[in-house]
Amino acid sequence: MVDFAFKCTVKEPQGSTFIVFLGLLKEGLLERVCFTLFFVFRDPHIQPFGRKASKIDSLRSKVELLKLPLTLSSKSISERKTRLGGATERSRGGAGAHKPRPPAPDMDNESQYSGYSYKSSHSRSSRKHRDRRDRHRSKSRDSSSRADKSVTIQAPGEPLLDAESTRGDDRDDNWGETTTVVTGTSEHSVSNEDLTRASKELEDSSPLECRRFAGPVLSGVLGLFALLTPLAFLLLPQLLWRDSLEPCGTPCEGLYVSLAFKLLVLLISSWALFLRPPRATLPRFFVFRCLLMALVFLFVASYWLFYGVRVLEPRERDYRGIVGYAVSLVDALLFIQYLALVLLEVRHLRPAFCLKVVRTTDGASRFYSVGHLSIQRAAVWVLDHYYTDFPVYNPALLNLPKSILSKKMSGFKVYSLGEENSTNNSTGQSRAMIAAAARRRDNSHNEYYYEEAEMDRRVRKRKARLVVAVEEAFTHIKRLQDDEAASSPKHPREVMDPREAAQAIFAPMARAMQKYLRTTRQQPYHSMESIIAHLQFCITHNMTPKAFLERYLAPGPTMQYQRENGSRGRQWTLVSEEPVTSALRQGLVFSLRRLDFALVVTVTPLPFLNLGEEFIDPKSHKFVMRLQSETSV
């Protein structure tokens, strides 16, 4: 049982028999009953389900991720700025419905956030532990311990907009004027810097955290209500017309016990399965969750309806029937939970599709097997695995050296001397240029090869120096055993703690480390402080120099580089041509975009396997020697 401390106004039970009656149930339910009665009547306004689902703008909603991977070189920041600037300029000129990059101020002006965010949790009864916990931990809780991700959707080609909207600046102009981002920027005319700053601030601002938990709170309320309904069914007759109830003996007691245990099972399994902090906020409804929540709501509402009509009004005297009624509700809730288990957890476990995920900037790719999921859930799944599988994105490693590329720039220049019909000539000219360029002897591959060989050699040389320096540095310290402390009078050795030891041996290897990191372009990821911290960690755990170096010799997964103070989520944009609640099927392609790069995901179904059988008799394994005899006669 989860313990929770909370304040509630406990309504004094009417008479001591109330306590006796509840003595059969588990401890703690008493407070919960009262709290529910208090809380249910103060139920916050539940928002309707599909209030804004049909708006065109509903295709965009921002999702936030906690735990930012480090791709913060200055280049990426400047790229981000230019992109934001470009985006706003384009939106000023009118960008059309398929603006690929969502500027942050745009997102926060959209109002359907609150409509969407409650569905971010699993739908199930008994959310009460979550909202209790939410209430009593601080809002600025340890959210760095989880990695939340949120996914934004942008659908470039909605069927609602016709094809004309994709071309023509005049049309785009009109469209652009009505977006909030344009009005925002044109009124205040902020510069690019301000935009960047504003977007960062908006990402860090706190209201989003509340929005993220509004969903689970709502489903928690529903679950709590559903769970306490049977108890209410049992209690209300006792409270209201206790005297005229028929006494019911042993069968009722049996039903009480079974009711108690079923409630306990429901509680524990809901806690185990569904009470998890949401790791992602999805752009659209999670269909199964909404379905289940609606189902639970309908069930409980209809039971209450019947209860009110058949029991409360005529003051039904057959108490055993009432108890049986409550038990049947609990049975139905158990079955709904079974359904939820199957729909939410089990169905997507059996692999059915193979997803190929390719990063657009450097081609790093992976293959994953998933089950039957919707596109948004598959996106969350892919991102989960992205953070641990993919090597970190290093923008500095992308381009060919300038010396190689510049040779290609000097091609043929073609001047058209007064020709008016340009179309034919331009294609002819370009073709001529391409043909001429192909015929020209091009040595840039040669240079690329040698440049790469040189680079490899350089990296290996630096690596060798680094390894030697680290090995030597590690020989300077050794762990002090307990029995060696007695030998101190002869050789007074200074006893250090790990941090000081790390600082002491860092000096000889610092230069080699710095040069190596610079050669492999990793220096933005490792500050001196982080290196010393890692060194301290390795020393504490008796690691060898090689174990210390494994962090620097190969680019690790992105999770390794996340900052501890990244409390905001990572923002990814899901770009898809299909509505994101549709299920995965063959040939589907969607992409997950960040500011600097994108992940393109292709879906192929796993092949159907025709497994045949062949029986081989173990006695049928016989062999003969190949003979080459030569006989002399």
Added chain:
Amino acid sequence: MSFIPGHPVTAVVQRIEIHKLRDGDNLILGFSIGGGIDQDPSQNPFSEDKTDKGIYVTRVSKGGPAEVAGLRMGDKIMQVNGWDMTMVTHDQARKKLTKKNEDVVRLLVTRKSLENAVRQSMMQH
């Protein structure tokens, strides 16, 4: 020396008559054979067709009766005293050659050079 299963084999053969040499209790012929239908034909260094399971002369001892009679290394033995040697096991071939009550064995052997010689002589005409 082509070999098509089920068809009669045609080859240019040479008759060789070997008189066995008595060496103590044994009658020796002075050559060694290899091959047979129970052997692995792909390891035969003398055959043209590596599926040929016939009996081949693998070694001829110097100055022995076989060399004197004109047997050469690499010859394929087609018949021994009228007994067919193209479809026999190794042991059956050995037995046919080393019968104790025979002093003389008359072999029909074939080799590539025979065919070439015949072809050349035919071409000259």
